[in-house]
Amino acid sequence: MTTYDLIAVGRACIDLNAVEYNRPMEETETFSKYVGGSPANIAIGASKLGLSCGFIGKIPDDQHGRFISNYMSEVGIDTSNLVVDTEGHKAGLAFTEILSPSECSILMYRDDVADLYLEPNEVSEGYIKQAKMLVVSGTGLAQSPSREAVLKSVALARKNNVKVVFELDYRPYTWKNAEEVSVYYSIVAEQSDVVIGTRDEFNMLENVVEGNNDKTVAYLFQHEPELIVIKHGVEGSYAYTKEGDTFRGKAYKSNVLKTFGAGDSYAAAFLYALTKGKTIQEALQYGSASAAIVVSKHSSSEAMPTVEQIEALMEEQSN
Numbered sequence: 466m467t468t469y470d471l472i473a474v475g476r477a478c479i480d481l482n483a484v485e486y487n488r489p490m491e492e493t494e495t496f497s498k499y500v501g502g503s504p505a506n507i508a509i510g511a512s513k514l515g516l517s518c519g520f521i522g523k524i525p526d527d528q529h530g531r532f533i534s535n536y537m538s539e540v541g542i543d544t545s546n547l548v549v550d551t552e553g554h555k556a557g558l559a560f561t562e563i564l565s566p567s568e569c570s571i572l573m574y575r576d577d578v579a580d581l582y583l584e585p586n587e588v589s590e591g592y593i594k595q596a597k598m599l600v601v602s603g604t605g606l607a608q609s610p611s612r613e614a615v616l617k618s619v620a621l622a623r624k625n626n627v628k629v630v631f632e633l634d635y636r637p638y639t640w641k642n643a644e645e646v647s648v649y650y651s652i653v654a655e656q657s658d659v660v661i662g663t664r665d666e667f668n669m670l671e672n673v674v675e676g677n678n679d680k681t682v683a684y685l686f687q688h689e690p691e692l693i694v695i696k697h698g699v700e701g702s703y704a705y706t707k708e709g710d711t712f713r714g715k716a717y718k719s720n721v722l723k724t725f726g727a728g729d730s731y732a733a734a735f736l737y738a739l740t741k742g743k744t745i746q747e748a749l750q751y752g753s754a755s756a757a758i759v760v761s762k763h764s765s766s767e768a769m770p771t772v773e774q775i776e777a778l779m780e781e782q783s784n
């Protein structure tokens with residue numbers, strides 16, 4: 466018996482999104498606070514879509530930590546394995562700059578962040594075995610002890626027949642160099658059932674400047690993965706199966722406010738659709754429609770849509 470459709474492991478942080486957008490951050494005076502961090506956003510998105518979700522991570526023992534934990538509980542995520550740090554580590558902060566709908570950047574404050582101090586002994590087999598899938602974010606591999614905690618969670622998932630979904634989620638901060646990224650990304654990707662990332666992120670995994678999708682899938686299908694999703698921004702995304710099928714997901718039209726949040730909302734809705742037994746082609750549409758909604762809104766987490774909103778957009782743009 467599984468209790469959770471999905472348990473995500475990794476960072477739960479704070480996003481501070483510029484309220485006065487279409488201008489440089491130097492001229493921004495007001496920021497809105499949201500829960501952020503890619504794996505937290507995915508769990509929030511999936512929970513808002515009605516999946517039962519849990520989370521493994523570490524938050525600070527302060528106002529930010531309590532804000533994160535309260536918000537995640539409010540949207541229905543089980544936070545019993547969201548460990549409270551006792552050593553004074555802080556929450557990661559992501560200040561977002563929205564220069565224009567297509568030129569966005571994120572200014573990260575991630576020195577000594579609590580999420581990277583998750584210890585292997587804080588990852589419980591009893592918890593992981595209650596899930597259908599474990600969603601692992603690449604950033605959790607950037608530094609010890611979180612690195613070992615994530616590797617342990619993958620090993621426990623595999624031992625208990627829990628599907629491993631690896632969201633590459635490459636962020637340059639905290640990694641030392643490209644070799645290191647490639648080493649740890651390969652270890653986890655080769656053991657995962659599903660790997661999701663952008664073309665650039667797969668280049669980091671393979672440690673190549675310009676890879677191509679055929680080579681990527683030929684490499685990964687020699688190992689555990691059964692399904693690989695490669696995203697190409699507004700040009701859409703491709704899903705490849707080990708049986709040799711390829712599916713293309715087109716991006717939906719959107720009144721874009723900012724670009725970030727696309728990947729997390731895409732993953733949440735894609736995984737929701739697969740969990741509900743939709744086809745891979747349909748799952749690509751759910752993911753793309755969810756992303757189109759989130760890029761038209763101000764936040765990544767709070768903006769995660771409902772199933773009805775996703776299906777309405779799919780219907781509206783069905784031709």
Ligand SMILES: Nc1ncnc2c1ncn2[C@@H]1O[C@H](COP(=O)(O)OP(=O)(O)OP(=O)(O)O)[C@@H](O)[C@H]1O
Nearest residue numbers: 696697698701702716719724725726727728753756
């Ligand atoms: N401007 C856009 N308009 C509509 N849909 C978009 C847009 N940008 C991205 N998407 C959708 O979101 C999906 C994922 O986007 P992308 O490939 O940029 O991922 P990502 O880089 O992980 O996102 P993020 O910016 O959150 O890190 C795309 O395949 C597409 O369907």
Ligand SMILES: O=C(O)C[C@@H](O)[C@H](O)C(=O)CO
Nearest residue numbers: 480501502503559725726765
């Ligand atoms: O993942 C992060 O740490 C920042 C996110 O919360 C932010 O909203 C984003 O970049 C989403 O893609």
